[in-house]
Each structure stands twice: as structure tokens, then as C-alpha cells.
Amino acid sequence: MDDMLEQFLIEGRDLVAQAGRDLAxxxxxxxxxxxxxxxxxxxHTLKGSVSIFAMTPAERMLHAAEDLLDRARRGTGVLDADAIAGLLGCIDQTDRWIDDMEATGSLPADAEEVGLAAMARLPSAGGGPSVPSQNSLASDAPEKAGAEWLRALQSRESAAIADAAHALTAFRYVPDADCFFRGEDPLAIVEGVPELVSLAVSPAAPEWPGITALEPFTCFSVLEGLSTASDEALRSAFRLVPGQVEFARIPVAPAEAGTGRSALEPQSPSGTYLRVEGRRLDALADDLGDLIVAINALGPIAEEAQRLNPALAARLRGAHLAIERANGKLRRDLGAVRLVPLAPALRRLPRLAREIAESLGKSIDLVITGDKLEVDKQIADGLFEPLLHLVRNAVDHGIEAPDARREAGKDERGRIALGFRREGDRIAVTLSDDGAGMDPDRIRRTAVERGLLTPEAADAFDDGHALRLIFRPGFSTTVAVSQVSGRGVGMDIVQNAAEAMRGTIAVESWHGRGTNFHINLPVSALTTPLLVVEVAQERYGLALEQVVETVRIDRSALLPVGGGVACVLRDRTIPVLHLGSLLETEPCDGLHARLVITRIRDEAVALQVDGFGERIDAVLRPPGRMLAAMRGIMGSALTPEGDVLVVLDIPELVA
Structure with a gap:
């Protein structure tokens, strides 16, 4: 992908997200x-960004939106509900076109028609759509080799032109008189011109205004200069003010070329940003895992050396501790590099929520807070799909139709709030709506009708457990299948996605008042704390997030219940499953039973193992090849001895 297009995609999406927040x-x-x-x-900035590429319909549409906002800013226009809806339509359409640019490098064939339709929904001062002239949309004025300004510049900068080693591009930047009110800084813009050779600032009028005629909030300067940068780079520097700059190419004969460089050429900044592909960070994480294995191997070596040479063993332990400290710092630094803000991952949610609501004839406001929090990029990348399912569920099942909301004494516009907050080394995600809520009795009946539960089992479920039935595969209360829901796919995906990110999900609802979903996730996904267990003389890893506690009881405390086995722990009867049986291996016998207590869909379950091993922090590698086809495998990790440890996914293994 072209570097400039890649930068535009990042910048454009950030601007779309910011505009969406402002309009909300x-x-x-x-x-x-x-x-x-x-x-x-x-x-205004977004309009300048799209002007670099072949996105004239987007530029024209954004120019009309800019005019509308400018009138509101000056007090000559009002932003009513229709105006804001029209502006949101323009921003949403720009967002779609940015996706098209990423996919195909160009706008769709109907872009002109779609853009004009979006502009038609914008109120204007004249009662019709605000359509800018083609001159105001030009990305740069045509080159004028014989223009008076160019001849004057060539005469003034003759020495710099004669000393240039490469062809030059002359520019004449005439800032709009009201540019300060738009947040533009002409000097800062020119400062960003690459390979600047010369710069002159002169008055737009024949002379500088006198002190009594000086208007400090009006720009009255013209900035002219020379640069050896390419046309593309130079136009990119002025991309935010495309209609205010002219360019002209000045070729330099090789025989006249010199080697001098102007002292005005900007130096490289000491602090810069470096864009790194995600796969390279993932490779670094894998390398860190190998380093952790090598460091952990030093401990047993030091113990062995203790028997042979205590002094050497002490030196080994000191070196081991020093390397561990350095490794801890490296892990923290790499974890910090992998942290990214949540906002870019969520940028499409508001638009998609509006589209879903519009397709259902509903009106909603989606309010997002806390999206500036930074989390591991793996968590940020994995959040969008489950959150989209939750938003779709809230719009379709939660938010009532406008008539029903009026009858219930609610505002016609439904409200969906998505919030993020940091809780130690975890991040709490809450999505709430003020809709109809969920009826536990209806959920029980639906579960029975769909064959997910027997009537007796459904009656035994309290309201809290009944609400969690919505996460069962195939569960849906929708009678008719639509493009939005009713296919029995959705909420189980949310739970699976949360568990895949080592998280949990909970739900609470109040009939007639709304529903809250709570997702709890780790901030960092760089390393995974594991508990090593032994089963049939083999070792396996269990993610500590899935382990509530470990206990050791007399084998006589295991009691037959129905067709299975259970134990009583703190006055609660807990079913016991032998991990060896789940893995189709032979369990070992002994005087004591070692149990790993976990939770499966909010129910405590005990897994019997043959022994407990150490607790390790490891870089978890996703299952590949043979492991990918096996059920209940979360991935693999390396032990301190360098052996491959299969990490089990307890909920999937037990389900």
C-alpha cells in the first residue's frame, strides 16, 4: 500500500471518529x-485530507458540511436535529468511502450520485444544498510559469536557485483572511514543508498595514518559498489548505547545479513516531517467550552447581537475578509498546449502530466514554466484533419502537452507553441500554421450546441463571428471521470472544428499564499466567484466569451423585470431573484427591488432577496444525525446561 494512502487511512479515520464525537x-x-x-x-481538516486523492465527491460533500458548521459558528445558522442528522450522514458516508479507498484505491462508481444525495440533506443559507464551486475544490492552482509572483520570486531567490542541486518547486501560499478562526496556523503549515530552501513572508496588500489599521485576528500575509521535495510531498504538506496555494516547477540544469543547502532546511526532530507492523510486535513477544524459557533454565543449573561449587552457584544465582530484572523491564517495555488506544478499534460502531437503528425504524444515541484507555493491541483488535453483537442486540431486542417508548413515558430516542474503565491490571467494559429489558420467564420458555432445557431444569433456574441462557448456542427470542437477528447466532459469539481474550461476561437486566452487559478483560495479553497440572504422568497448563482455587481433600469425600461424582466444599455441592477422563487418559489413584475449582457459566465445577506443578508466566502461542483441530486446546507454551506445554481451555473442554 502507498505510504501516503496508508497515512491518510489512519488520519482520516481518526478525524471521522472525532467528528462523530463532536456531532453526538x-x-x-x-x-x-x-x-x-x-x-x-x-x-475542514478532513476535507483537506481527501483532496490529496481522487475523492472529489467526498471533498465537495465535506465542503458543504463545512459551510453549514461555519454558519453555526458565526451565529448565522442553527444546528437543529435535521442539520445534525445531515452532518452525521456526510461523516458516515466519508467513513464508507475511506473503507473503499483501503479496499480498492478508488471510490465506487456511484460516488458522485451518493455524495450529491448526502449534500441534499444539508440545510443551506439559500434553502438548497450548499455546492461549492469547482475552483474552491481545486487541490492546487495550475502552474503558472509566466505569473508575476513567480518572476518576482525567481529574481529574489536567484542565488538559491543557482546553487540548487535538484529541480525546485516554488509555492505561493495566500492564507484566507479568516484562517485563524478555523484553527489554521500558516507559519506552522509552512514549517512542515519538506526540504525547504527559502521562505519569504510579505503583505497581501502592497504595503504592511499601519498600527492603527492592524486587525490582529485577520491574516494579511503571503508566504512564498522554494523546496526540493517532490510534488507529491509538497502538496501533502499543504493538504489542509488546498485552495490557498499555487505551485510552479523550476528546473535546474545539471551544469549549474551546486551543492549548497539552505540553513533554513528543517533538521530531523529528536523525537519521532515509528509505525511498526503488528506481526513484528508479535514476533518480539515470541522471542520474549524464548528468553523467559532460557532464564528459567538457569535456576536448576544453579541448584546443581550448589553441590559442586557453592561459590560458582552463588555467582550463577546473582547473574540469574540480574537477568530476571532486565527481562522484567523488557517485558514491561514491550507491553507498553503494544498498548494502543481503544478509540480506533471502535470508530465504526456509531455509524453501524445508526444504520441498524434506521433499518429497524428506531432512533438511538450511542454514547462512548473511556475509549482513550490503552490496552494490548490483541485485546483492542478482538473487541470490535463482540461489541458489535452487543450493540446489535441492544438496538434490536432492547430499544423499543418510538411509539412503544412514548407509551412507556420514555424519550423516543433510545440511549445506549458504552463505557470503559481501568481496574488494576484489568479493563471493565459496560454496555447498557434504557430499553425494554429482558423477561426471565420468557427466556425460560424459549429455552424449553428450542430444546435447550427440560421444563424441570428451566424451573430450577433462578432469574440470574435464566438471563445467562441467552449465551447458549442457538438461543434467540426473535420469532422472525431478519437481516439483524433471529438466526440463533450472536450472544454465544460474544461469550466465546470474551473467553478467548481471557475475559468474562455477565449480564443484568430489569424488565421495562434496560439491560447491562459487563465484560472484564486483561489490559495486557503479552504473557499468560499458567498453573501446571499433572494428569496420567503428563503435564498440562491451565490459565489462572480460569482457576478459582485449588484444594486437596480425602478421596473418601468424593461421593456418587446420580451418574456422576460430587464433593461438598464450604457447604456447597460441586460436581467433580476427572481431567484425565476428559482427555481420554487413565486417571491415577491415591489417598487424596487434588481438585482445581473453576466456573463454567457461573457454576462451580471441580476438575480432579493427579498433581499440581509450578505457576509460570508464559507467552501463549495459538494452536496450530494438529492442535488447531483438537477440542479444548487454548494454545501451547514452553516450560522453563524448554518442553512444550499444551494449555487447555477449560470451558470448551467441559462444555
């Missing part, structure tokens, strides 16, 4: 001047 705030308070200014600046 304006929907609640249309007179919020801070968000009006922010939305105006964001749309």
Missing part, C-alpha cells in the same frame, strides 16, 4: 460552541 455532543446541546468549533476544524 451537539445532538445533546446544539449550542455548544466548543464542539461546534471542534467539528468545524475536524471537517
Amino acid at each position: 455532543a451537539l445532538a445533546a446541546d446544539p449550542a455548544d460552541h466548543a464542539h461546534i468549533d471542534s467539528a468545524f476544524r475536524t471537517v
Whole structure:
């Protein structure tokens, strides 16, 4: 992918997300001047970004949106509900076109028609859509070799032109008089011009204004200069002000070429950002896992050396501790590098929520808070799909139709809130809606009708357990199948995704008042704490997130119950399954039973193992080849001795 296009995709999506947040705030308070200014600046910047590429329909549409926001900013226009809806439509369409640019490098064939339709929904000062002229949309003015400004610049900078080693590009940047009100800084823009050779600042009028005529909030300067950068790089520097700059190429004959460089050429900044592919960070994490294995192997060597040479063993232990400290710092640093903000991963949620609501004839507001939190990139990448399912469920099943909400005394617009907060080394995600809530009795009946439960089992479920039935595969309360729901696929995917990220999900609901979903996830996914257990003389790893506790009881305390085995722990009867039987191996006998207590769908379950091993922190590798086809395998890790340890996925193994 072209570097400039890649940068545009990142920048454009960030701008779309910011515009969406500003417009969501304006929907609640249309007179919020801070968000009006922010939305105006964001749309103006987005318009400049799309102008670099063949996205004229997007540029024209955003120009109309910018005009509307400018009128609101100046107090000559009002942002009512229709205006904000039209602006959101323009931003959503721009978001779709950015996806098209990533997929195909161009806009769809109907882009012109779609863009005009979006503009038609924008109110304008003249009562119709605000359509900018083609001149105002030009990404740069045509090159004018014979223009007066160019001849004057060539005369003024003749020495720099004669000393240039490569062809030069001249530019004339005439900032708009009101540019300061849009948050533009002409000097900062010119400072970003690459390979700058010369720069001159002159008055736009024949002379500088006198002190009494000086208007400090009006720009009255013209900036002209020379650069050896390519046309593409130079136009990129002025991408935010495409209609205010002219360019002209000045060739330099090789015989006249010199070697001098201007002192005005900007130096490389001491602090820069480096974009790194995710797979390279994953490879570093794997290498860190190998390093951890090598470090852990030093411990047994030091113990062995103790018998032969205590002094040497002491030196080995000291070196081991020093390497462990350095490794701990390296792991923390690599974990920090892998942290990314949640906002980019969630940028499409507001648009998709509006589209889903529109398809169902509903109106909603999706409010996202805490999305500036940083989490491991693996967690950020894995969050979008389960959250989309939750939002779709909230819009379809939770939020009532406008008529029903009015009858219930609610606002016609439903409210969905998605919040993130840090809790130690975990992140808590809450998605709530103010819809109809869930009826536990209806869920029980549906589970019985779909054959997921017997009537006796359903009656034994309290309301809290009944709500968790929505996570069963194939469960749905929707009678008719639509494009949104009713196929029995959805909420089980959410639970599986949460568990795949070593997280948990819980639900609470109040009939007629709404529903809350709570997802708890680790902030870092770099290493996984594991408990090593022994079964039939083989060792396996269990993720500590799936282990509630470990206990050792007399084997006589295992009692037959029905067709299985159970034990009583703290006055609770807990079913006992032997891990060896689940793995189709032979369990060992002994005087004591060693149990790993876990939770499967909020129910305590004991897994009997033959022995407990050490607790280790390991880099978990996803299952590949043969392991990928086996059920109940989370992945693999390396032990301190360098052996491969199969890590079991307890919920999948027991289900």
C-alpha cells in the first residue's frame, strides 16, 4: 500500500471518529460552541485530507458540511436535529468511502450520485444544498510559469536557485483572511514543508498595514518559498489548505547545479513516531517467550552447581537475578509498546449502530466514554466484533419502537452507553441500554421450546441463571428471521470472544428499564499466567484466569451423585470431573484427591488432577496444525525446561 494512502487511512479515520464525537455532543446541546468549533476544524481538516486523492465527491460533500458548521459558528445558522442528522450522514458516508479507498484505491462508481444525495440533506443559507464551486475544490492552482509572483520570486531567490542541486518547486501560499478562526496556523503549515530552501513572508496588500489599521485576528500575509521535495510531498504538506496555494516547477540544469543547502532546511526532530507492523510486535513477544524459557533454565543449573561449587552457584544465582530484572523491564517495555488506544478499534460502531437503528425504524444515541484507555493491541483488535453483537442486540431486542417508548413515558430516542474503565491490571467494559429489558420467564420458555432445557431444569433456574441462557448456542427470542437477528447466532459469539481474550461476561437486566452487559478483560495479553497440572504422568497448563482455587481433600469425600461424582466444599455441592477422563487418559489413584475449582457459566465445577506443578508466566502461542483441530486446546507454551506445554481451555473442554 502507498505510504501516503496508508497515512491518510489512519488520519482520516481518526478525524471521522472525532467528528462523530463532536456531532453526538451537539445532538445533546446544539449550542455548544466548543464542539461546534471542534467539528468545524475536524471537517475542514478532513476535507483537506481527501483532496490529496481522487475523492472529489467526498471533498465537495465535506465542503458543504463545512459551510453549514461555519454558519453555526458565526451565529448565522442553527444546528437543529435535521442539520445534525445531515452532518452525521456526510461523516458516515466519508467513513464508507475511506473503507473503499483501503479496499480498492478508488471510490465506487456511484460516488458522485451518493455524495450529491448526502449534500441534499444539508440545510443551506439559500434553502438548497450548499455546492461549492469547482475552483474552491481545486487541490492546487495550475502552474503558472509566466505569473508575476513567480518572476518576482525567481529574481529574489536567484542565488538559491543557482546553487540548487535538484529541480525546485516554488509555492505561493495566500492564507484566507479568516484562517485563524478555523484553527489554521500558516507559519506552522509552512514549517512542515519538506526540504525547504527559502521562505519569504510579505503583505497581501502592497504595503504592511499601519498600527492603527492592524486587525490582529485577520491574516494579511503571503508566504512564498522554494523546496526540493517532490510534488507529491509538497502538496501533502499543504493538504489542509488546498485552495490557498499555487505551485510552479523550476528546473535546474545539471551544469549549474551546486551543492549548497539552505540553513533554513528543517533538521530531523529528536523525537519521532515509528509505525511498526503488528506481526513484528508479535514476533518480539515470541522471542520474549524464548528468553523467559532460557532464564528459567538457569535456576536448576544453579541448584546443581550448589553441590559442586557453592561459590560458582552463588555467582550463577546473582547473574540469574540480574537477568530476571532486565527481562522484567523488557517485558514491561514491550507491553507498553503494544498498548494502543481503544478509540480506533471502535470508530465504526456509531455509524453501524445508526444504520441498524434506521433499518429497524428506531432512533438511538450511542454514547462512548473511556475509549482513550490503552490496552494490548490483541485485546483492542478482538473487541470490535463482540461489541458489535452487543450493540446489535441492544438496538434490536432492547430499544423499543418510538411509539412503544412514548407509551412507556420514555424519550423516543433510545440511549445506549458504552463505557470503559481501568481496574488494576484489568479493563471493565459496560454496555447498557434504557430499553425494554429482558423477561426471565420468557427466556425460560424459549429455552424449553428450542430444546435447550427440560421444563424441570428451566424451573430450577433462578432469574440470574435464566438471563445467562441467552449465551447458549442457538438461543434467540426473535420469532422472525431478519437481516439483524433471529438466526440463533450472536450472544454465544460474544461469550466465546470474551473467553478467548481471557475475559468474562455477565449480564443484568430489569424488565421495562434496560439491560447491562459487563465484560472484564486483561489490559495486557503479552504473557499468560499458567498453573501446571499433572494428569496420567503428563503435564498440562491451565490459565489462572480460569482457576478459582485449588484444594486437596480425602478421596473418601468424593461421593456418587446420580451418574456422576460430587464433593461438598464450604457447604456447597460441586460436581467433580476427572481431567484425565476428559482427555481420554487413565486417571491415577491415591489417598487424596487434588481438585482445581473453576466456573463454567457461573457454576462451580471441580476438575480432579493427579498433581499440581509450578505457576509460570508464559507467552501463549495459538494452536496450530494438529492442535488447531483438537477440542479444548487454548494454545501451547514452553516450560522453563524448554518442553512444550499444551494449555487447555477449560470451558470448551467441559462444555
